[in-house]
Amino acid sequence: MTTERIGRPLKNALAHAELIAMLTAVTGEEPRVMTVRRGDALPSGPFELGHRSLQSGLREWVSEQTGHPVGYLEQLYTFADRDRSPEERARRTISISYLGLVREQAAPGAGKPGWHGWYEYFPWEDHRRSRPDHLATITDQLRAWSEAERLRHEHRQRRIDFAFGLDGAPWNEEFTLHRYELMYEAGLVVEAGAAPDRATGQPMFADHRRILATGIARLRAKIKYRPVVFELMPENFTLLQLQRTVEALAGLTLHKPNFRRLIDQQELLEETGAMSSESGGRPAKLFRYRHAVLEERALSGSKLPLSRH
Amino acid sequence: MTTERIGRPLKNALAHAELIAMLTAVTGEEPRVMTVRRGDALPSGPFELGHRSLQSGLREWVSEQTGHPVGYLEQLYTFADRDRSPEERARRTISISYLGLVREQAAPGAGKPGWHGWYEYFPWEDHRRSRPDHLATITDQLRAWSEAERLRHEHRQRRIDFAFGLDGAPWNEEFTLHRYELMYEAGLVVEAGAAPDRATGQPMFADHRRILATGIARLRAKIKYRPVVFELMPENFTLLQLQRTVEALAGLTLHKPNFRRLIDQQELLEETGAMSSESGGRPAKLFRYRHAVLEERALSGSKLPLSRH
């Protein structure tokens, strides 16, 4: 392909390819991400000749850097940057990011390796207890930024209201990436030059926090129409555990009776027969995911008004 | 990042980066894709140092190779292959594919440049008139392939039934990619070594037909929850034209009254005041897309049973 088309020097097209993983688990009702270094970078490494595919290359890096096995893996996004190191200005890096879902290994020191809670990096994204106080700080600063520019003010203001659920708009948990990008654009986060601040969360290396935001947004959207939560659950679990996991991901609380109705409408689960009495109150039935579903139910709710004939 | 982690030779990570575009328009109730060469390849070109970003690089290639401007653009998928040409075995190519939506320019010779109907490449995907006859040919061959292997037979059979809507399963228009991949795996398509056959559609260069299938699947899914169809519509249009466009993409017919109800529930349109009498019968009102919606309504239907507090 490359060779047969255009007469430009091929060297122009050479680039580094970097694989980056956003690995997520939910433990103790807290969604976590696997990190390296001091919790400020995602596992990553170059794509090499020895790798059979992008996916398998990524798996190798993750296993080398974290020792953690990876099950479910899906591509997130690919982006390009001019290399940062001075001697390489003339070269590009292409970063291919993946979202991985795992069951956290209870083994080594409980949450040791490099697991950090999502909400350390995004304190404003957890609305389970209430609207986080920090949000006011953030939106005030955004307002100020918005007003600083006469011309785009109105447009910016609408983007802010919409992304953060102000002025009548509801909070939408899926807009994680929009929110982060607005904050970045406004220079509120450390990665964009701001001073560290509790309200704006832990910063990360390069654009890793943006990748994390992308993964969160993707996962929050996906749990609604595809049964991916089960990648994060242990073999057997109670309905409340399942609900708490979804709530942890969405950063929202759910209506219990309706959540249960939704679950058994879908017929995704089967009872194991055993009970769990770990939770204090009345013992709960244990369920397991019906693996048969994996094939049948890659379900996709038809939202089109079909006509039969 | 690359430099600070591991002591491997960086050369290993060098690769070609190739940008590939699946550009779609809908004209005369037929969804089309922009091609180059003799209709067997998608516009593409290497990512170069001069390109500001992946997107802008792609825009330049498309405009150079087809002369067609591109509006809406979204990333599809990134994959890697060992280079095919013998002298480059030792190098990788990374292909980054995009989906673009455009209004076909009526200008040069009506559908001339390189526009080809989707269904030339995927004749089995158009169910607007009826289930295509070719489908039986295809599924018969798949059955045979499935039975050829004792062990995986049952599993394969379920995949086939599910993907093609056999044995009680409904036809799901979103499974375009699954279907193509099954056919590829079974060696039914020319790209996988089969002899050309009207039932299995026009083949394409390298994996371009797979990219096309990916784009079709993505677009068919997306029109259900995000107002992207309008990228394909002219400024003013009738409700039936809108319906026909959606039908062309989905390869299905829709229920007219319910389609209209759906549309005006969403309040996506406004009347222009003018009428269209091009269609034979009673003249229809002309509508236009409410551009204000673009910001407000990046809507995402909450399918989670929220609890208020």
Add this chain to the structure above:
DNA sequence: TCCTTTATACTCAAAATGAGTATATTTAGA
């Protein structure tokens, strides 16, 4: 004029959703 074609407006039953209530079973402790 009347038939064909397309546009638009309603109707109605069934299913899905949002919100809340009522009744079991446990454990912890007064």
Add this chain to the structure above:
DNA sequence: TCTAAATATACTCATTTTGAGTATAAAGGA
């Protein structure tokens, strides 16, 4: 031992959203 607190689970009920179909209006052409 009895009670309260914490869960678990089962229902109810009004509202909205779908799926499917019918009825009426306005054009053009035989």
